[in-house]
Amino acid sequence: MADFTVGESDFELDGRPVRLLSGAMHYFRVHEGQWGHRLAMLRAMGLNCVETYVPWNLHEPEPGRLRDAGALGRFLDAAREAGLWAIVRPGPYICAEWENGGLPHWLTGALGTRVRTRDAAYLGQVERWFGQLLPQVVARQIDRGGPVVMVQVENEYGSYGSDQVYLRHLAEFLRACGVTVPLFTSDGPEDHMLTGGSVPGVLATANFGSGAREGFEVLRRHQPSGPLMCMEFWCGWFGHWGAGPVVRDPADAAAALGEILGSGASVNIYMAHGGTNFAGWSGANRSGPLHDGELQPTVTSYDYDAPVDEYGRPTEKFWLFRDVLAQHQNDGAPLPDLPAAPAGLGGPVRAELTGWAPLGNVLEVLGGPESEAATPPTFEELGVD
Structure with missing residues (x-):
């Protein structure tokens, strides 16, 4: 058991300053049989921590019907076995280029824009879900001998809204559920995002892919003390259907990582290992000039041009990051092999698609009652996620 706290200028473990060298790896984008290998790859790159989101819609496809809700706990156990701390980002909204941002379709279909607000019906559903999810996080906190060192409140809320009552309620509910490790928020390093997404008394962190010094200067205006952390260092990016692969020069990414660590900050590499959007769970984006205002679906691959690629192999970026991270180990110990x-670890395999399924066959597999309507119903109204 240990005590992990937010100090005046550093994270502290039993009173000693420590730096979080974290990497994102989402348990739901990696086959469970591969968790051990991928986590060991993160450790070999020089990381001491792993971060994951939790997709509510994956685990509760229908109200009250849970599906493999214990997967998070098993992943946290695997992280501990790999010698890594863990950061948990339970949402309820996660973005993550995941279908509906992780919110169940049966929730957003009924409540619409009332989600992610102080709305009583929405908060009631969140509290019911958190009441089922959080015990496996609470039991695995570092002060109970587990790997969990921090838990996030919502997700990049300043990019969406500014309902401070909602954010404070979530933070208080996390505490009421037994979360004792530090809470944090994460937002872009812009004044309106940090204003809308921060919670008094909760550590604010920033998300960016470059310009660490400028980003941390903005964060310091909102949070004069406490450890600095880039909670999402975007070392790559996700891809859209119909577009070419998105790649980032490995040397450029390594230099940006060095700038973050050279500022004395902690980091979470997003993504350290991206994995795959299985079973149609990839989301879509429609926002700002980056996506030209068009709805652009995310591809099945979530490789993210990460240092550990979709197939679990080290890339050039992996080796450059390893060189940078080796200079910033808390104990100065050499990195593991x-x-x-x-x-069976290999690479892409091409498959020829030679057949198709008629609509009648698809409906037979999906099941459910037939229905008629005067106007086309939404998928939510049909119970299709």
Whole structure:
């Protein structure tokens, strides 16, 4: 058991300053049988922590019907076994280029724009879900011998709204559920985002892919003391259907990582290992000049041009990041060797699609009652996620 706290200028473990060298890896984008290898790859790159979101809609496809809700706990156990701390970002909204931002379709279909606000019906559903999810986080906190060192309140809320009553309620409810490790928020390093997304008394962190010094200067205007952390260092990006792969020069990404660590800050590399959007769970984006205002669906691959690629292999970016991270280990110990590659570790396999399924066959598999309507119903009204 240990005590992990937010100090005046650093994170502290039993009173000693420590730096979080974290990497994002989402348990729901990686086959469970591969968790151990991928976590060992993160450790070999020089990380001491792993971060994951939790997709509510994956685990509760219908109200009250849970699906593999214990997966998070098993992943946190795997992180501990790999010698990593863990950061948990339970949402309820997660973005993550995931279908509906992780919110169940049966919730947003009924409540619309009332989600992510202080609305009583919405908060009631969040509290019911958190009441089922959080015990496996609480039991695995570092002060109980587990790996969890921090838990996030909502997700980049300053990019969406400014309902401070809602954010404070979430933070208070997390505490009421037994979360004792530090809470944090994460937002872009812009004044309106940090104003809308921060909670008094909760550590604010910033998300960016470059310009660390400028980003931390903005964060310091809103939070004069406490440790600095880039909670999402975007070392790559996600891809859209119909567009070419998005890549970032490895040397450029390594230099940006060095700037973050050279500022004395902690970091969470987003993504350290991206994985795959299985079963149609990838989301879509429609926002700002980056996406030209068009709805652009995310591809099945969530490789993200990450240092550990979709297939679990080290890339050039991996080796450059390892060199940077080796200079910033808390204990100065040498980095572990790469784990042995699991059997079958390879690369892309091309598949020829030679058949198709008629609509009648699809409906037979999906099941459910037939219905008629005067106007086309929404998928939510049909119970289709």
